[in-house]
Amino acid sequence: MTNMKIPRIPTLREINIREKRVFMRIDINVPIDPDKGEILDDRRIRVHSQTIKEVVEKYRPALVLGSHQGRPGEPDFITLEKHAELLSKYTGYNVKFVDDVIGPTARKAIQELKPGEILLLDNLRLVSEEIIEATPEKQSYTIFVRRLAPLFDAYVNDAFATAHRSQPSIVGFPLVLPSAAGPLFEKEIMALRRVVESFESPRIFVLGGTKVRDLLRVIENLVRNKMADRILTTGLLAQLFLVAKGIGLGKENMRYLEEKGILPLIPRARYILLMGAPIETPIDFKVLIDGETRNVGIGEINGKIMDIGEQTIRIYSEFIKDAKIVVMRGPAGVIEDERFRDGTVKLLEAAYNSKAFVLIGGGHLSSMIDESKLNEHIHVSTGGNALLLFLSGETLPALKALELSAKMFLS
Numbered sequence: 337m338t339n340m341k342i343p344r345i346p347t348l349r350e351i352n353i354r355e356k357r358v359f360m361r362i363d364i365n366v367p368i369d370p371d372k373g374e375i376l377d378d379r380r381i382r383v384h385s386q387t388i389k390e391v392v393e394k395y396r397p398a399l400v401l402g403s404h405q406g407r408p409g410e411p412d413f414i415t416l417e418k419h420a421e422l423l424s425k426y427t428g429y430n431v432k433f434v435d436d437v438i439g440p441t442a443r444k445a446i447q448e449l450k451p452g453e454i455l456l457l458d459n460l461r462l463v464s465e466e467i468i469e470a471t472p473e474k475q476s477y478t479i480f481v482r483r484l485a486p487l488f489d490a491y492v493n494d495a496f497a498t499a500h501r502s503q504p505s506i507v508g509f510p511l512v513l514p515s516a517a518g519p520l521f522e523k524e525i526m527a528l529r530r531v532v533e534s535f536e537s538p539r540i541f542v543l544g545g546t547k548v549r550d551l552l553r554v555i556e557n558l559v560r561n562k563m564a565d566r567i568l569t570t571g572l573l574a575q576l577f578l579v580a581k582g583i584g585l586g587k588e589n590m591r592y593l594e595e596k597g598i599l600p601l602i603p604r605a606r607y608i609l610l611m612g613a614p615i616e617t618p619i620d621f622k623v624l625i626d627g628e629t630r631n632v633g634i635g636e637i638n639g640k641i642m643d644i645g646e647q648t649i650r651i652y653s654e655f656i657k658d659a660k661i662v663v664m665r666g667p668a669g670v671i672e673d674e675r676f677r678d679g680t681v682k683l684l685e686a687a688y689n690s691k692a693f694v695l696i697g698g699g700h701l702s703s704m705i706d707e708s709k710l711n712e713h714i715h716v717s718t719g720g721n722a723l724l725l726f727l728s729g730e731t732l733p734a735l736k737a738l739e740l741s742a743k744m745f746l747s
């Protein structure tokens with residue numbers, strides 16, 4: 337158990353959105369094929385569609401949806417036309433789309449929306465202010481918020497997966513509009529209580545993917561709050577810790593880590609190890625060399641590391657099987673290529689078969705779940721790093737902003 341307390345946040349039962357004009361922040365940031373620009377997995381869109389449908393049927397708001405997709409400069413930074421088509425398919429409503437966010441076209445579309453209708457704005461990160469992190473107070477003065485807030489009666493945050501970003505669409509609106517957490521957000525917080533308020537151990541965290549900077553912050557919190565018995569590393573995080581341990585990964589992998597801006601994090605990773613963090617690293621990898629895949633031990637790495645190896649899968653699976661709490665975020669390998677999905681799939685299988693309470697987070701990782709294997713011991717979060725930062729003891733900016741909003745509009 338940790339000394340964390342989960343703040344009370346306003347829900348839809350506490351604000352009036354019936355037939356009102358509502359801005360609902362969702363997170364339909366989904367994995368995108370870097371070459372074709374196609375949506376690789378629409379799980380987040382399906383999950384949000386269910387909630388959107390419930391809200392529209394229950395309250396008939398004129399509902400304006402906003403989400404980001406990717407980050408400027410990355411291949412997955414695209415506009416949201418395809419997202420709107422899938423939202424229409426899964427909600428059964430004709431979800432209108434406007435290729436604008438705060439300009440005159442968007443504002444006109446918002447003002448013309450009628451109760452029971454749904455409009456999706458374009459990628460919120462097309463507005464430069466949206467990629468800047470600042471306090472809720474500062475964000476409430478952005479052009480973004482000042483342009484759109486006057487058009488709405490209320491704001492709903494259903495984007496748990498972006499709750500760790502102190503960006504205008506997450507923390508700016510709650511200070512100027514009556515606000516609440518959406519149904520999905522509320523459900524995520526209930527699941528997290530199970531992990532935070534339990535004594536059960538061993539508590540295993542399986543951390544992978546590429547958002548290494550975010551993950552180091554999580555690990556530092558986990559160590560400080562004694563939240564983890566073991567941290568099993570995969571993805572680029574595993575490579576960083578191996579380098580921090582002084583294990584050579586070969587030129588090709590070092591060059592890749594440099595391109596991804598990961599090498600400057602080596603001292604921080606070394607410090608985490610010196611602090612005695614329970615970090616486990618792979619003992620073998622699946623590599624790509626001259627177009628062939630091979631399983632190699634960490635003493636003999638050549639070729640490009642693409643997934644964790646067979647021995648590591650076996651050892652990590654044992655830890656997962658014997659755990660009481662398992663938290664997983666980020667894939668173990670380059671899952672866009674089916675040759676490198678074994679690590680991710682096998683660790684997920686260990687989680688399905690474990691007696692532990694399992695929390696699975698992250699867009700790419702969630703896209704690999706076999707939904708037929710899920711059971712009541714498994715909560716699939718829409719959040720990736722938001723989930724982890726919360727679990728590791730950080731106050732999520734979105735929760736702080738909703739708490740401030742409740743004090744201003746609901747007390």
Ligand SMILES: Nc1ncnc2c1ncn2[C@@H]1O[C@H](COP(=O)(O)OP(=O)(O)OP(=O)(O)O)[C@@H](O)[C@H]1O
Nearest residue numbers: 545546547571666668669670698699700701720721
């Ligand atoms: N060894 C590896 N080398 C290069 N890329 C890797 C490796 N292992 C995993 N990846 C990449 O990690 C990416 C996903 O990382 P990310 O941190 O975004 O995970 P996620 O599950 O989407 O979490 P979130 O939802 O928080 O983004 C995939 O695009 C995958 O190709």
Ligand SMILES: O=C(O)[C@H](O)COP(=O)(O)O
Nearest residue numbers: 365406497498699720721
């Ligand atoms: O996938 C996620 O973690 C959320 O959508 C946040 O995305 P970001 O890391 O680009 O802010």
